[in-house]
Amino acid sequence: MNNTLQSAKSYNRIINRSTNRVVVILLTIYSALTVYPLLWLLISAFKTDQEFFLRPFGLPEHWMGENLRRAWSVGHMGQGFLNSIIVTSISLLLTLLVGSLGAYIVARFRFKLKPVVMGMFMIGMLIPIHSTLVPLFILMKQMHILNSYGALLFPYTAFALPTTIFIISAFMSSIPRDLEEAAMMDGNGLWGIFWRVMLPVSRPALATTGILSFLQFWNDYAFALIFISNNALKTLPLSLSIFTTGYSTNYGLTMAAIAIAAIPTILIYLLLQEQVMKGMTAGAVKG
């Protein structure tokens, strides 16, 4: 009896160990397939156009940095980088500032219109942003802000606000009120409490929403495509569009351009993996 039980146990263990091994192999294959498109991109960026046909799976014979250099200048990607940095950082600052102030009000104060305001933000989170592209275009045309940084940073901020406010206000609601009361004893007014207590304490929530908004702004294509036609204002994703039309048979060059655009976010992801994952999941659930 005891023996059979033991042999059953060791049998189970063997089964477990072999299923584990199968799982590991399957997972390895799956993640290899997942990463392959990106790997292929990075390798292809260094290939000559002939090598796309001659050795589709192989490594390039000479790692041609030339593609990267040409893509950088042909696509005016330096300008694109600069524009992306300007638009993203201003929008991010605006979103965090306006959003956290709004979040503080929503988290701590009662007022008559609160349900209306919250309901409005809720509706805003539900509508797919692309369905408003046409009316937004018309509106900004009438406001004469098309083809300016404003055409991007105001809509970016406006669409990021609901998620930002919901995440930060949820965090602020969990902060013990003692902190604010102590700050008030020290002679702080409401602004002082916001700047000196609420904002510093909410750093984790600010980081979460900051990363989420950063990726949204930095990666945006649709808004930039429709609201910006001036070459000097094109953001990094938009600088790729020239390669989809004019250089599409210049495979190596196009791949190099895509790689240049992809590398910054991949680097940020590799550096801040846990925070990025947390931010994007929180954003998806709240949004």
Add this chain to the structure above:
Amino acid sequence: MPTSGRLRWFIFIGLAPSVALFLLFVIAPMIWSVYYGFYDWSGIGDSRFIKLDNYKEVFDDPVFWKALKNNLIVVAASVFGQVPIALILALVLRKTSLFQRIVRGAIFMPMVLSSVVIGMIWQYMYHPQVGILNFALDWLQLGNLKRQWLGDPDIAMYSLTVPIVWNYIGLYLLLFMAALSNTPAEVDDAAKIDGASGARKLFAVTLPMIWGTIQVAVILCIAGSLKAFDLVFVMTGGGPAHGTELLATYMYNNTFNIYRFGYGSAISTVTIIISFMFIIISQLLLRRDQRQF
């Protein structure tokens, strides 16, 4: 304590910027689209009030229905692709070993890329001449399966669902992993004592425990599918022959390619209404199911 007047002033100043930005750039365009939907307008010059003609045309337009169907294909691919794959991965990726962390990191990575980057990569993967997919089929001696993946209107839409699933699976993986790690350890122990293991435990214990999260994931799939504009726009632009037209690309093409701003606005309005219907229906389903538990 601040006086009530100062308090009211503080509340007003604090909320005014976010409310103003939101009203102007999110709510106003929605209302604007209803208004312009009543006009025949080319974007410049005079517009002509044509009552409900645009809206009537939307409902009689076969391409509109095709676009709606394509949106539903994306929903189906997300619900039946992303959710089950992510769920299986979450069930086997519960450890914190280095290997599992790397796998998780790899699966999530596409989430941080711009959709234009993803679209262009996959455009080249599917490319009829240099695409790696056709080369792979040749290599596997399956040359007769080679297709014009994005050029054939009958299959292009299905080709597009692969990068969409690939793009977002990491997000659903994390959602499910969070839900699984929140299930109390006692439940696992109880299942062990009752002798439930393997598939039985999965269906009788684990899945019901995270049912709420699965429903949230389905709602996210529905909402997300309506956002799948960029990828399709970059890869096919809605073509060939409207084969991959989505509501958003159709709106874009009508407005900015053939300058029918009024009609584009009407499509925009109808899309917003459809999105709300989708979301309200899925919310109702969610609520009813929650009452049962």
